[in-house]
Amino acid sequence: MQAVILAGGKGTRLAERLNGRPKPLVDVCGVPLLKRQVDQLASYGVTEAIVLVNHKAEQIEAFFAENPSDLKVTLIDDGEPRGTAGAVLACLERLAERFLVVYGDTLFDIDITAFLAAHEAAGAQATLLLHPNDHPVDSDLVEVDEEGRILAFHGYPHPPGKHLPNLVNAAFYVVERAGLERYREAEPPLDFAKDLFPRMLAEGASLHGYRSFEYIKDLGTPKRLDKVEKHLRTGVVERARRSHPQTAVFLDRDGTLNQLRDYVRTPEDLELIPSAAQAVKRLNDAELRVVVITNQPVLARGECTHEGLRAIHAKLDTELGHAGAYVDALYFCPHHPHSGFPGEVAALKVDCDCRKPKDGMIRKAAAELNIDLARSWMIGDSTSDVLAAQRAGVRSILVETGEGGREGRYPAEPDFSARDVAEAVEFITSRYPAIAERLSAFAAGVKPGDLVLVGGFSRAGKSTISGALAAHLREAGVPAQRLGLDRWILSSDQRQPGFEGRHDMDSPVWALEPWLKGGNASFTAPRYERQTRTSRPGAPVEIAAGEALVLEGVTAFALPLQTDRRVHRLFVESDERARRRRILDDLIARGASASEAERIYEERRADENPAIQRARAAADHVISLDELFAASLETA
Numbered sequence: 001m002q003a004v005i006l007a008g009g010k011g012t013r014l015a016e017r018l019n020g021r022p023k024p025l026v027d028v029c030g031v032p033l034l035k036r037q038v039d040q041l042a043s044y045g046v047t048e049a050i051v052l053v054n055h056k057a058e059q060i061e062a063f064f065a066e067n068p069s070d071l072k073v074t075l076i077d078d079g080e081p082r083g084t085a086g087a088v089l090a091c092l093e094r095l096a097e098r099f100l101v102v103y104g105d106t107l108f109d110i111d112i113t114a115f116l117a118a119h120e121a122a123g124a125q126a127t128l129l130l131h132p133n134d135h136p137v138d139s140d141l142v143e144v145d146e147e148g149r150i151l152a153f154h155g156y157p158h159p160p161g162k163h164l165p166n167l168v169n170a171a172f173y174v175v176e177r178a179g180l181e182r183y184r185e186a187e188p189p190l191d192f193a194k195d196l197f198p199r200m201l202a203e204g205a206s207l208h209g210y211r212s213f214e215y216i217k218d219l220g221t222p223k224r225l226d227k228v229e230k231h232l233r234t235g236v237v238e239r240a241r242r243s244h245p246q247t248a249v250f251l252d253r254d255g256t257l258n259q260l261r262d263y264v265r266t267p268e269d270l271e272l273i274p275s276a277a278q279a280v281k282r283l284n285d286a287e288l289r290v291v292v293i294t295n296q297p298v299l300a301r302g303e304c305t306h307e308g309l310r311a312i313h314a315k316l317d318t319e320l321g322h323a324g325a326y327v328d329a330l331y332f333c334p335h336h337p338h339s340g341f342p343g344e345v346a347a348l349k350v351d352c353d354c355r356k357p358k359d360g361m362i363r364k365a366a367a368e369l370n371i372d373l374a375r376s377w378m379i380g381d382s383t384s385d386v387l388a389a390q391r392a393g394v395r396s397i398l399v400e401t402g403e404g405g406r407e408g409r410y411p412a413e414p415d416f417s418a419r420d421v422a423e424a425v426e427f428i429t430s431r432y433p434a435i436a437e438r439l440s441a442f443a444a445g446v447k448p449g450d451l452v453l454v455g456g457f458s459r460a461g462k463s464t465i466s467g468a469l470a471a472h473l474r475e476a477g478v479p480a481q482r483l484g485l486d487r488w489i490l491s492s493d494q495r496q497p498g499f500e501g502r503h504d505m506d507s508p509v510w511a512l513e514p515w516l517k518g519g520n521a522s523f524t525a526p527r528y529e530r531q532t533r534t535s536r537p538g539a540p541v542e543i544a545a546g547e548a549l550v551l552e553g554v555t556a557f558a559l560p561l562q563t564d565r566r567v568h569r570l571f572v573e574s575d576e577r578a579r580r581r582r583i584l585d586d587l588i589a590r591g592a593s594a595s596e597a598e599r600i601y602e603e604r605r606a607d608e609n610p611a612i613q614r615a616r617a618a619a620d621h622v623i624s625l626d627e628l629f630a631a632s633l634e635t636a
């Protein structure tokens with residue numbers, strides 16, 4: 001494989017850092033950029049480099065003389081400036097049938113083997129590495145279709161109010177020489193991005209876009225050079241390697257990122273939820289891959305075309321881009337299993353394996369982006385998102401926006417709940433890591449098959465801690481699940497007086513008995529609905545013999561559980577004022593007056609107190625997360 005390195009640039013803007021050297025030899029963390037490029041190319045099997053030089057060519061020649069490499073290097077002085085494409089066209093007869101084009105002022109760490117394979121598979125005349133950036137508004141943008149075929153180049157400046165996809169030419173190409181032959185006599189100067197590729201596209205050439213999150217940046221100014229050096233030193237470059245397992249946050253679209261409408265059929269129908277763009281930016285800044293996963297049955301029903309869907313997603317990209325936020329990848333399911341819609345598309349009327357709650361899209365993304373699912377998250381507004389996440393082994397956060405899980409289509413309990421996507425992202429990037437760290441010593445003692453009882457006052461943060469504990473255990477390779485005893489709260493009209501009278505104390509014990517005796521348990525657990533204060537028919541629960549069970553609730557320490565399993569007792573302590581505030585806010589939100597709420601709170605407290613005190617005394621571990629719960633995030 002041959003690479004052409006465009007190394008003729010003067011580097012006027014970088015002059016203060018060059019100390020008289022030509023731009024390709026700029027020092028980047030102690031190593032000349034050109035050396036980094038050559039080593040990187042050689043490590044992916046590139047055997048030959050054609051280096052197009054001009055300014056201070058003798059220094060580049062001397063550099064290669066002093067730094068022999070595995071690459072066969074040929075220097076070509078390209079005479080007068082002809083532009084990037086003009087320079088390549090001028091030496092076309094020296095080039096191989098297929099070659100890479102590398103710009104002499106970029107630092108890159110790209111899996112070139114995968115890049116070349118994509119080019120080969122596409123059968124294109126040229127493939128361009130593309131990536132989203134945090135300032136699409138003033139960037140030259142490239143539009144591709146679902147298969148990656150380039151449809152259009154949109155040069156900056158863009159018409160005001162126009163929605164464009166956030167994909168930028170990263171200045172890294174693989175090119176077929178045959179595709180360039182007809183442009184040999186073209187009048188220079190000629191630039192690849194601005195002149196040649198748009199012209200080739202207009203004249204019917206097939207150009208392919210290869211979307212990647214890998215690191216590539218130009219360092220043509222002191223400010224950019226500083227940034228690249230910082231990214232090298234802090235590991236940003238290394239962590240963005242394709243071979244490095246990525247942590248992703250999968251995001252549902254409608255109801256999570258944008259307001260839920262009957263259906264989003266046009267760009268006008270898509271309106272971002274306030275704070276969604278900031279939330280996505282926060283994920284970008286935390287180096288988490290943002291992957292949108294959305295069911296779009298509008299395609300199967302003939303209510304929206306692929307082109308229409310691209311226009312909708314161009315609006316999504318544009319709106320996110322205004323906040324400096326971007327999506328790394330987007331997967332949609334165009335299918336719908338049910339027939340009977342006028343104008344439906346028969347080919348898409350299939351029972352596919354990508355439509356959520358199936359996990360096909362998550363699995364596809366995981367394979368394509370090298371995602372570590374056990375460390376990743378799904379944020380969605382429906383039980384279908386939660387179930388898809390569970391099936392893929394991804395931690396789930398159900399948000400209250402959109403459906404807010406109220407559609408109840410699938411019997412899936414989320415690991416966590418949050419008001420909206422912004423709060424979910426705050427949890428992922430800040431609170432969860434803090435909680436997990438606090439729990440790590442305790443979690444290290446929990447083995448597969450152990451029982452962990454988590455007790456404490458109601459609304460003390462037990463469910464969040466239990467969810468975090470189960471997630472942390474799974475991440476550490478201990479199969480674990482959380483089961484909330486709140487499921488067995490009785491309907492308000494069936495309660496007996498007192499703390500134990502509000503809960504069904506027998507059913508969970510019977511249900512868990514086979515597991516407590518060492519086997520598997522399989523039962524149906526009811527579901528308590530806070531809003532209506534009623535117990536609803538529930539969902540199937542399966543607990544495997546070898547799984548650790550995190551059993552949490554006010555009653556956790558009070559249940560008469562007989563078992564030979566190892567039992568850990570974790571008590572969650574909380575600041576009483578903060579807990580009182582949460583309870584009062586909750587009761588008032590459900591329609592109680594302030595005085596009524598105060599009365600209920602006092603009654604409950606007096607009632608729970610003796611059992612809670614006994615539980616605290618019996619606990620072998622006490623944890624308080626008050627400072628982490630300043631803004632209260634808790635599963636109901």
Ligand SMILES: [Zn+2]
Nearest residue numbers: 333352354355
């Ligand atoms: Zn599908």
